[in-house]
Amino acid sequence: ACRYLFNGTRVPYTVVLLVIGIFLGSLEYGTKHNLGKLGHGIRIWNGINPDLLLAVFLPVLLFESSFSMDVHQIKRCMGQMVLLAGPGVLISTFCLGALIKLTFPYNWDWKTSLLLGGLLGATDPVAVVALLKELGASKKMTTLIDGESLMNDGVSVVVFQLFFKMVMGHNSDWGSIIKFLVQNSFGAVGIGLAFGIASVFWLKFIFNDTVAQITVTLSASYFAYYTAQEWAGVSGILTVMILGMFFAAFARTAFKGDSHQSLHHFWEMAAYIANTLVFMLSGVIIAESVLSGQTISYKGNSWSFLFLLYLYVQLSRCVVVGVLYPLLCRSGYGLDWKESIILTWSGLRGAVSLSLALSVKQSSGNSYLSSDTGTRFLFLTGGIVFLTLVVNGSTTQLLLHLLRMDTLTATKKRILEYTKFEMMKTALKAFENLGDDEELGSADWPTVIRHISSLKDLEGRQVNPHDGYEAGSLDPTNIMDIRIRFLNGVQAAYWEMLDDGRITQCTANVLMQSVDEALDLVSTSSLSDWRGLEPRVHFPNYYKFLQSKIIPHKLVTHLIVERLESACYISSAFLRAHRIARQQLHIFLGNSNIASTVINESEVEGEEAKQFLEDVRDSFPQVLSVLKTRQVTHYVLNHLNGYIKNLEKVGLLEGKEVSHLHDVVQSDLKKLLRHPPSLKLPNVDDLITSNPLLKDRSSFRSLAIGETDA
DSSP: OHHHHTTTSSSOHHHHHHHHHHHHHHHHHHSSOOOHHHHHHHHHHHTOOHHHHHHHHHHHHHHHHHHTSOHHHHHHHHHHHHHHHTHHHHHHHHHHHHHHHHHOTTOOOHHHHHHHHHHHSSOOHHHHHHHHHHHTOOHHHHHHHHHHHHHHHHHHHHHHHHHHHHHTTOOOOHHHHHHHHHHHHHHHHHHHHHHHHHHHHHHTTOOSOHHHHHHHHHHHHHHHHHIIIIIIOSOHHHHHHHHHHHHHHHTGGGSOTHHHHHHHHHHHHHHHHHHHHHHHHHHHHHHHHHHHHGGGOSTTOHHHHHHHHHHHHHHHHHHHHHHHHHHHHTSTTOOOHHHHHHHHHTOOOOHHHHHHHHHHHHHOSSSSSOHHHHHHHHHHHHHHHHHIIIIIHHHHHHHHHHTTOSSOOHHHHHHHHHHHHHHHHHHHHHHHHHSEETTTEEOOHHHHHHTOGGGSSOOSOOOOTTTTOOTTSOOHHHHHHHHHHHHHHHHHHHHHHHHHTSSOHHHHHHHHHHHHHHHTTTTTSSOOTTTTTGGGSSOOTTHHHHHHSOOOHHHHIIIIIHHHHHHHHHHHHHHHHHHHHHHHHHHHHTTOHHHHHHHHHHHHHTHHHHHHHHHHHHHOHHHHHHHHHHHHHHHHHHHHHHHHHHHHHTTSSOHHHHHHHHHHHHHHHHHHHHSOOOOOOOOHHHHHHHOGGGGSHHHHHHHHTTOSOO
16 A cells, blocks of 8 residues: 555655554554554564564565676676775764764763664665665666665674674674674675575576576575574675675576566565565564663653764765765766765665664673663664654655756657657557457547547657757767667667577676676767677687697587687677667667667677678588577477467467477477587598598698688
8 A cells, every 4th residue: 555655756665664663663662552463463573583583584685686786887886885885884883983972971982882883884775775776766876875785784784793792792802803804704705605606506407497496596595694694603694795796697697588587576576575574663663662762861862862863874974975985986987976965865774773773682781781771772773764764765866856866868858759759650550450340340549549648748740869960960978878779779689589599698698798898888989899799709819720730620629619609609699689779770760860870880890790700601611500500499499389388378278288298398498408409520531431532631631620722
């Protein structure tokens, strides 16, 4: 109901859930009303072990967030993320700790003050990710804030654990501190990579089994977190973050077609359920902590100190971004002043901070931490979570609007208007096909249009959004926009080729990366996605050596042919994807100058790929034949799969028959992927008997290594 009622408003869904949780908690803990079974359930949830709370919800939320991130943008933003998560957390922790120690009247020592500073010093990925996805921030900004919050949270938990051990009387010399930090950081990275490598290796043996693939990703995230947090004693948050990023980098292409969609929907739903439960539970915990906090008020000023702490949290975030701003501007994609404001204001706190505060409260009541201190920690943390989510979370969209970061550029507006006219043409074609039939007769076109709001208010004539520019005076912003759209089309074509079996997973990863790198350069240069592929597409350097020596033909096959297969896959896929993207761009924009410019750039990009394939065709025609054979075999088997599904859909086949035929085709597909057709060079005797011209050994050697002069 909340998601439906508040959809389209400036109030984030997570904030509404938090308020509902506070309302339910206040009814149970702050009034004399007995909520019966519901109240009993609220008290059970409120008494949850904080470690269990993190172990249940964090793996899902962290893995979904890190797995859905753009790997290329993570690489580009890694420097900024490390700055904010490393020095940024330390600056924030010491700023907050010093302000709390000097201005709060609780007589806490430096260790306790820094403990609260570390607890509140980091942004919470659960809250930030939920907000950014709902508000629709730019991809670059989302990646930076999302990645920073993930790393930030992992580092802050390590810092919190360090100060918590110190407060509880553990050894706190510099040697033990450095050892603790190194073990937590590198241990988490090692465990995350180990689980990532094992899971990706396992996925290679799973063929067209969506349930098994999803189970591997789900169980890996939980096992990795539990192994790191409970057995190894290192940061489970950092471990799951590394695991998710590893999957994003090396396993994204392992899920194809329906499996990819199913995986996406599963994790989206899992994260949605986890977010819903986490924020409602957080509201209940905040309500209980605030109501219990009234009993330990310091001269009636608990609330004033809470609001003062909120100001300190915002101030510390400003200090972090301000101090690191010169470095943030010079690394990654850079950072302008508008983005720095959003980065500062989006420092929300959430369930992780609450869980850490709960663990402090549960561990209090001894000579190191008094019960009052534990209760104050929970009260202050709950208040900060509420204020940052309600105040910052509810006003972030307004801030984006005031800074004009959510407005469409003039180019995008022209594209939208042009697309609406194209939609009208498509609607007319659909009406021509469906407007009249034998059974019901004709339809009323004006009534049809009246019910399609997107086609209303189309005034004037259709104008190409990029007309009016001479070939020599193209607007850089417009041509950059078209290059981006073109490269997005190229990348979409690669995904389609992967689903059709035209390219392998490894080839797809290389091709996707080349497009990502080219997207970074669209503002300063022409299309350049071939630049990233060029080093992989050439004859091996030892090719001439093999020409001049007597080398066994099997060794020639291994040293040259297999290397050429990968290069041919890349070249043919590149040319096909560019051809598809050129056709789509021409259909959409016609013969405008700007479209022609980008199409010409694409054709120039493909010259080297064409030349390479021509060279291979002259030297090793068998290689191209084998690759085409694989593609055609895969396509035919996929086509048969579709044919069987269609027969089931129209009712001509029943379940058992479909299952039998489907299993047969799937078995053939599995054999094709694991044992594809390979190139077999003819042996000497076969060649000599079949062609008397090859009795001369030198002539045979020339032919065997691919020379055409024989």
